[in-house]
Amino acid sequence: MTLTVGTPAAPAGDAILRRQRIRESAARTYARSFPIVPVRANGMTVEGADGRRYLDCLSGAGTLALGHNHPVVLEAIRRTLDSGAPLHLLDLATAEKDDFTTALLASLPERFAARARIHFCGPAGTDAVEAALKLMQTATGRRGALAFTGAYHGMTAGALAVTGNTAVKAPLPSGGEVTRLPYPYAYRCPFGVGGERGAELAAAYTERLLDDPSGGVLPPAAMILEPVQGEGGVVPAPDGWLREMRRITAERGIPLILDEVQTGVGRTGRMWAVEHSGIEPDAMVLSKAIGGSLPLAVVVYREEYDGWQPGAHTGTFRGNTLAMAAGAATLRHVAANGLVARAETVGARITARLDGARDRLPVIGDVRGRGLMLGVELVDPAGEPDSCGARPADPRLAVRVREACLARGLIVELGGRHDAVLRLLPPLTITDEQADAVLERLCDAIEFAMRQPEEGK
DSSP: OOOOOSOOOHHHHHHHHHHHHHSSOOOOHHHOOOOEEEEEEEEEEEEEESSSSSEEHHHHHHTTOBBBTTTHHHHHHHHHHTTOSSSSSOOOHHHHHHHHHHHHHHHHHHHHHTTTEEEEEESSHHHHOOOOOOHHHHHSSSOEEEETTTTOSSSSHHHHTOOOOOHHHHOOOSSOOEEEOOOOOSSOOOOOHHHHHHHHHHHHHHHHHHHOOOOOOOOOEEEEOOSSTTTSSSOOOOHHHHHHHHHHHHHTTOOOOEEETTTOOOOOOOGGGGGGOOOOOOEEEEGGGTTTSSSOOOOEEGGGGGGOOSSSSSSSTOOOOHHHHHHHHHHHHHHHTTTHHHHHHHHHHHHHHHHHHHOOOTTTTEEEEETTTEEEEETTTSSOOTSSOOBBBBBHHHHHHHHHHHTTTTEEEEETTTEEEEEEEOOOOOOOOHHHHHHHHHHHHHHHHHHHHTTTT
């Protein structure tokens, strides 16, 4: 199937974009990167008001595991609407919630699920992070947290405190005592050595800091980490390092929270990214894809931590009946149709093809990720390499590539420490033909952007 790029913007779309610029806040993000007005969407394809069609490699920042308007999701929503079920019931028990919790527990690692409790939060992942931190503060009687360089956990106060991005943290007062630890990042290793040795040093640093009576770290309420950092640049945690974090926290009585908001529901080639390492966390924060494209967020945690009083963490919109129905349908469809293995297979093929293009596209410094959570770090090939051989990041080139991708009918967003990482989050339903089209358009956009400065001289 060939998707056409189409014709210039229609006046109606231009008018909508103009009103958005006037009426909405200056905090707009994706609307700035993608000045389009989507009117229809199906699977991986989005059609704008101007008639142009795009392949969507953003997928609602990982929310759309099955792509846009998947028949399974639409059927679950229609069935719920036609049944007359109440759409909003706070935290009351419903058949839809019971079915969702059954599907969710069945999808989780068996040992963890066998003694787990589920807390429904406000509908965003950031509220689930807040709830997880509060839960562990209640259970331990402690207040501090251990978090990592490159982390992203949300934009509310507690979640922002454990987030690493200084640009979003700088205007705000401190959100609490957080000890920042080094996250293994082979391409730009915080210790300047890279590879397995860099991960070993990161683990050793963490253990020695916690055990140092003059290290300045009070016993924390929890450690929180992402098994693959998303906004931080698609940086996968090495499995051995994750096992070390579990050992270090378990030996010191520190609860371990895994933030699987973006990595969950098959995204990394496992139903949950924690399964790559085989560890058992104390809590998992889940959102995005678990709602089948609708807002839903939960914390799943070991039952011994369930020491909350009634009302300890509430939210008006924690009873989203439609999201629970759509989420249960999504979880079951992913599991029953081999989409987890599909993510691993297609992701490996895309990675190999992009790696193979590095000779003719020397601005590709690194290609990494897991499953269909992929990152392409763009660099200045003429820049001085660091001790690990990494060239300087080139965020201006990344912006040009994103624009060139959009002009070619491909939606990709940026992330990473310097906003120089192209992030690929296609739906798990991506076809081989669509994967080939993504690669063709992306490589063509990179090649065009590489030449652009020279053409402008």
